[in-house]
Amino acid sequence: MSSLKVKLSFSGGVELLFDNIKQKSIEISSSINPPNPTTMKDLILWMKDNLLKERPELFMSGDTVRPGILVLINDSDWELEGELEYEIEDGDDIVFISTLHGG
Amino acid sequence: MSSLKVKLSFSGGVELLFDNIKQKSIEISSSINPPNPTTMKDLILWMKDNLLKERPELFMSGDTVRPGILVLINDSDWELEGELEYEIEDGDDIVFISTLHGG
């Protein structure tokens, strides 16, 4: 099984759940659940188990991200890419951004 | 001989010399001067002969761009990439930008 390099970015406050780190490069298996290719759903669970430092309910809700967090894959809204079903590719640039409300 | 796809962008006023077009995708030979690979120097001359609509002295000076125009190759200053000697690659994103002075 090969591994995938993925660049994760956290913005708008989500970084506070991940040790206040704004960018992190990770390597994950190309098939976290063999024989299926690794999807966004797998990645989010992997992040919860391996990276999350603070209260998981502020990152996840059910098997997806909580309301108010938007996921962007290679500079596009994940809704355009298949959301949880999107199959991660080597070199992907994935942003988790929390909406801001201040002014 | 193969061809190279290159994305050209013009900004800061340089676009006025190129029919007021801000972005243009071109295809050029991978070896404009066989057997040598196509370089930035070849590309600039090719642009002068094939794309330039207005007074060439406002784009070129000698065999390079005129003072006040900066060239950027894939989001980097061309000085970091070898300037005129840089060998064009398929998919390159090249920006010609004129410095602005207004305020």
Next chain:
Amino acid sequence: DSPNLEDLTLAEYMRYGRQLILPGFGKTGQLKLKNTSMLIVGAGGLGAPAAIYLAATGVGKLGIIDHDTVEKSNLQRQIIHNESREGISKAQSAKMTIEELNSLCKCVAYEVLLDSSNALEIVKKYDIVIDATDNVATRYLLNDVCVIAGKPLVSGSALRMDGQLTVYNYKRGPCYRCLFPKPPPPESILNCADGGVLGVVTGIIGCLQALQAIKIAIENDESPNNLLIFSATSYPLFRSMKLRSKKKDCGLCGEHPFITELQDYVQFCGSGALDKSPSVKLL
């Protein structure tokens, strides 16, 4: 009071000369601005530069809503006010600055808290709405009222060193509910009073809101639906992200909407415009 659709006055030719000679703007653009009305909700960090630049550039009518009064601690970023305005209404203070800058701009100050009872009546009088508020309940309210009244919503936000900018309900683009059908948990929300904000970050986002409103008014916006993300401490400073189109199953703007009137947004969000300090403030 009725705007002259036909031509610019001599005073306008003199004042807006730098825009009249501008390719892609010119007299056509200037006349469109003159005949466009915009509503700025919030005369705080975002609303201040947005209102100033929209008035300066020649928007014919500006409405400004804010129920709050000017405090010294606002002046670190709310640059439409000044020390002499302490204690007076932010909406009135903003109107004073705008009238000093450009007496040709008709400015209406609303000293009210925008809520479900008054929002539709005010919003329907304007062509473009600028969300310069600071709380999630008012953001849902403004989204819903703009979809119901058919107005584009130029939404900005800023917190700490970060900012975001999106246009909702414009062309085929999404509304706020297409992206966020459910509100975030109240304990995940931080406001400027509790999270802090670098003043000039609101300046940058507020100016960009003014720009987007101008582009809509002069019908010069060919960009895809997008979210602009700013972070003062990142490189690059800005990233543009392509957003989904309007969602067919959006409860508000979709094909079979079930949200057809304004609701109780404080209850919906679990927090409101008047909550100055949520009890939990992790995010």
Next chain:
Amino acid sequence: DSPNLEDLTLAEYMRYGRQLILPGFGKTGQLKLKNTSMLIVGAGGLGAPAAIYLAATGVGKLGIIDHDTVEKSNLQRQIIHNESREGISKAQSAKMTIEELNSLCKCVAYEVLLDSSNALEIVKKYDIVIDATDNVATRYLLNDVCVIAGKPLVSGSALRMDGQLTVYNYKRGPCYRCLFPKPPPPESILNCADGGVLGVVTGIIGCLQALQAIKIAIENDESPNNLLIFSATSYPLFRSMKLRSKKKDCGLCGEHPFITELQDYVQFCGSGALDKSPSVKLL
């Protein structure tokens, strides 16, 4: 007159509260701002928002240079002035607005045309210089004086719908001559009076200049040397371009400099600060 390096006053704690609670800023950052002096060259479209936000955020001392007087046609973008200031010095008008906004900021107005005879004497009194000018001769002058005096130069420019932002002579980064050893041909240069400019574009770039100056003052800038390019009509709106380091063979800041004093910049560039309309204006 001597700034208190030790602590903030109660008035400062109250006013700057939103920044004092800001991670990565806090009291340390606020004290650094208080003890930093900045010189803004030009109280026009770029200088207006830069001066306003720098004063609001708590910079201890601001110098503002402009030899010009306020005209109505400036008010489309130069939002530090207003209608009542018509005919008075732009430097004085800017100082008035700043003192109304933040009386804690010490503001010095210079009603002079910056040139080789006075530039070094003024610049050496400040820690950071902001180039908010509108002509190429003054840009070379400011670059040279900043290298000679050892000051970082936050350079912004705006024309039509476009803007650019760079920090010169900072850390290992280039100076303006490293990038542009020779001036552009005079007939290629367009200014705002002839090319036009959308007012809010100068607002966006001026705010970003204020941000970069703040980041230098609080020593929070880890970005590579870069040029930020803005275009109101492009998607994305912003692009960041990595720039070369300081050039070893730069005549001004290189290893063997041969430009060691200020020169005649009007002659060097073939045009000067007082040329309002170049005869040829293609670019």
